Amino acid sequence: MSMVYRKILKLLMTFFVIITLNFCLPRLMPGDPFYFLSSEQGEITISYSDEEIQRQRAYYGLDKPIMVQYGGYLKSMAKGDLGYSIYFNNDVWTIIKNRIPWSISLVFLSMIIGGFFGIILGCLSAWQRNGLLDKILYSTMVFVSEIPPFLIGILFLFYLAAHWGLFPLSGGMTPFADYASWTDRIFDIAYHGILPVITLGVVQMGDFFLISRSSMIAVMNKDYMTTARAKGITTGRILLRHALTNAALPIITRIFNGLGQAVGGTVLVENVFNYPGLGLLMRQAVLVRDYPLIQGIFLTITLFVLIMNFMADIVYKKFDPRIV
């Protein structure tokens, strides 16, 4: 049990280092939030006077010495207060909270779809290694996993949405729609979600395929597989109980890594589809140098990754008795 405590302590220390970095990073970036606050994306039309900017700075505490700012930052962090968005004029946590479900459901669904097909095809490929099926699958999957996700997204958008008009072009749901019932609402959300989910799913599938194929092949060559075959037990048991449990270990790591990246890994795809998740929010926040919001998003991403890694450790331990 003491191992768990030690792990949690480590986690907290990591977390502390990260929030410190989180504090420093935006302040090291060139640019100024009030410069953008006073301009309409790109077109610079100055509407704040220097005096007003000074006043704003004082209001947000950005004129104080850096250590004082840091102290204040830590204090509010302890209270769970992520600050107030300069650009959106709203509580940072409220903004983020509204975006999280979109991103998470996107990643989750795409991982289920991609993982399901990826793992099954990967195992099949490994089982028929160097056969025709394996050769075709392998080269296709390598190709797919090498294409950047936004390119796949744009392809889908061009053909399926723009050209054939099968799917909506952007957004998470129809704007200003009045839904007759909650089923209509869900249907609308699902309809908007299909392309982003499939895009991410294809990428995930390539990853899962390669990982499960290679770990399955590695397991097939292990001595214990020879032992298992010599025992004359059924092929099903050899494959499921002996091979798959061992091959599952790297796949589990991959799943949690993928989940950890749920919030940060979708930036490109969300931007392609203008999908209202955290990725899109992040781009907006960076463009306008909205420090509190950027920090808030980074912190959420970090927390997510840390928690997922922690969970991966716990689940891994359940699977592999060798890990203490």
Add this chain to the structure above:
Amino acid sequence: MLTVENLSVTYYQHNLKVHAVKEISFVLEPGQTLGIIGESGSGKTTLGLAIMGILNPNAKVNGKISYNGVNLRELSSKQLNKYRWKHIAMVFQNGLETLNPLLTVKEQIMECVTRHLDLSIKEANKRVIHLLEQVGLEPFVSDYFPHQLSGGMRQKVLIAMALACEPKILIVDEPTSSLDAISKAEIVRLLAKVQREKRFSMIVISHDFSVISSLTSKMCVMYRGSILEEGLTRDILNNPMHTYTRGLINSSPSINPFQDLWGIPAANSKAGDGCPFYPRCSQRLDVCKDKKPKLEYVSLERRVACNQGGIVTLLEASGIYKTFIFKGRSIVACNNCHITVRAGEIVALIGQSGSGKTTLASILSGYLKPDKGIIKFLGQKVSSHELTCRPKGLQMIFQDPFSSINEGFTVLQAVTEPLDILKLYSPQERKEKAKKALFAVELPVDENFLQRRCFTLSGGQRQRVSIARSLILEPRLLIADEISSMLDPSTQANILRLLKGLQNSFGFAMIYITHDLNLARKIADKLYIMHQGEIIEQGPAGEVFKNPSSEYAKQLINSADLL
């Protein structure tokens, strides 16, 4: 019960063909124990896996493996599964990943039990515990994962697992590799015990003679996928008939606790279509390069694959008598002496001074005429010195290097003298040969040294020159008469190592005459002890030293404090 006929296994990897097993045949009777020995890479494990039918798909198998009349090679994988483990089980080589790291010991044994035996869960549980107890493990080990076991425990689990379904044949692959001495002895005892109790047939695959000799009654010696020798384990150990088997025995520290260890020299040429051992054999002939020997009976229970029928008998002397008349008193120096020397072996002839050793050696080399007796060299009867005056015959090195070499000769003259006398080769070739021989005995070969007079050399150098002189005719048998007794201990050690090294690489046989038992134990394969003109004891060196039969030999060995 198990018959293997013309079994061949070829691995195909990246267009590379590797013949791991070549046309092997053997029969395993019920309750019989068969050992398979060979260096690593000789195809032993492949043979085991082939019998189980679990070779990789990239291995091509030919031949027949029948178990109780059923050709296992014709069965489908499903049908084969009925035989696997239930009839033929295997104790795999102990490795970290031989057992599945994610499953408990219990589950891994249990799955064999439930698959092949019709038992309830409760009975199966009981059986797992019983199996563990049978191999000397506590029942709680069943809940352990493989990584929690020590090497010895893992080996026991592997044995328990193999015994799970009471197999009729057990294949045991390297049961003691990577185990310490105590666990090793324990595992060997355990295997012997269960085999005795359950009476199953057992094939033990190992490179360790001590394992094979304590577990098996019959054995095959494998080299590069072929069986080179087959016979009763005890017979083979006492009297190997193939040069490879002898080489293996000579390199085994468990059989030769006292002798210097000399491995078989590595091959310096490639084996062609002929004998697989050709490049490393010490008695190879040109025929062996192209003619592949068949495994044939040389005696009732022994089969050897050798074009010359196994290790050749070089010298056979029988019924040698010699009496000297000295001032009217007759002294019997040799009384009905027999001696046999096989190619490539070192025979030590031991005895006190005056026991007749030197007389016998002189008779063998043709310097002295026996009163009675026959000497045969490679089956041909020989008389007087016809053996010493020809290449590939017999040469002698004498005790005293100061008097055996003409002091006035240059080194070159001394070494080429035999060739000069026999008028063999041109002077230039003689010089080349002399240089080669001097190089072999680790002497300088520059002109300066070649022209030095022998009286300027030290005793050790002179003895080396006389060894070089005897090597120049490439003898098949060398008689060394107390060659080191006049040298200081360090020079003696150097000369002996040199001689043994030369013997190991050139493969000649040697009769080493000495009164020094310690020395004899260090170098000899075979021992003859002489006393008052009679050979009173003979046999494999290890045996004689351990267990001398005659009173005199016991006395001799006792006085040397060797027992």
